[in-house]
Amino acid sequence: MPKLSVAVERFPIAGTFAISRGVKTEAVVIVATLEGEGARGRGECVPYARYGESVERALADVETARAALEAGAGRDALQALLAPGAARNALDCALWDFEAKRSGRRVHEIAGLPAPRAVSTAFTLSVGTPEDMATAARRAAARPLLKVKLAGEGDEARLAAVRAAAPAATLIVDANEAWAPHDLERRLEACARAGVALVEQPLPAGRDEALARIARPVPVCADESVHARAGLAALRERYDAVNLKLDKTGGLTEMLACARDARALGFDLFVGCMVASSLAMAPALLVAGEARYVDLDGPLLLARDRPEGLVYEGSQILPAPPALWG
The missing domain is CATH 3.20.20.120 (Enolase-like C-terminal domain)
Known part of the structure; x- marks a missing residue:
């Protein structure tokens, strides 16, 4: 069964990024990583205050799903465990990546999609x-x-x-x-x-x-x-x-x-x-x-x-x- 690790990472913005709500000078992201069976899958999310999210809240949401994911819960189960939002995004994308790395197939193949193009x-x-x-x-x-x-x-x-x-x-x-x-x-x-x-x-x-x-x-x-x-x-x-x-x-x-x-x-x-x-x-x-x-x-x-x-x-x-x- 995979083990879940979670990290907060920061990326400086080149100059500033300004919209009607305010100005940012860095991107603060959460990276979820699932590891096991010789594979590692990752997903990244950005908690957004406009939607009532914060880094702390998203980390807490991730933790509510930890036990299920480490017991083998997959993407379908995750949809019921967490509401749409940043925390579920990081975990869902990590699950897709983990399956791809474990199976040796690309995500588009697993999903039945055409190969991505430029x-x-x-x-x-x-x-x-x-x-x-x-x-x-x-x-x-x-x-x-x-x-x-x-x-x-x-x-x-x-x-x-x-x-x-x-x-x-x-x-x-x-x-x-x-x-x-x-x-x-x-x-x-x-x-x-x-x-x-x-x-x-x-x-x-x-x-x-x-x-x-x-x-x-x-x-x-x-x-x-x-x-x-x-x-x-x-x-x-x-x-x-x-x-x-x-x-x-x-x-x-x-x-x-x-x-x-x-x-x-x-x-x-x-x-x-x-x-x-x-x-x-x-x-x-x-x-x-x-x-x-x-x-x-x-x-x-x-x-x-x-x-x-x-x-x-x-x-x-x-x-x-x-x-x-x-």
């Missing part, structure tokens, strides 16, 4: 002054897809500055719940004028019903409003796409099921991430090949990644090497 990721621009965002956009202007963090007041000027600095890039914007219903249509029209391809989570989760009452000139994607399959159907009239993240779904097992159900409901897929190392990105690459948009740039935002991390060729992410995961 995909193109968005590159995120932190929110700031229009001048600062324009400077960042000029540095990244050669990248095909830029994700622009917005914050409400002053967003039109920020967006105009980014568009002028990166005229050839496709832009998606992420308001992180910072807009209000009374200015929703005005802000969406500004996005349409700037040629924005997608707007992510403009209104607060649970207070986004206005999206169903307006003509949306730009497709809108749910992020904070959706975590796992249970919430999908209720959002169909409000959103055109859903952002699937391992830390929200609670691992690859639920992410695969959520992607299947989202496609059946007619949503476009967006595969996203928290700011974390390559170990946290690797499982999401199994779904990224099916997504309209991919935002797995977490390692690109770090001052350093894992030595066995993913290979990024510009904005292209190559499939994960077995030494990393899967």
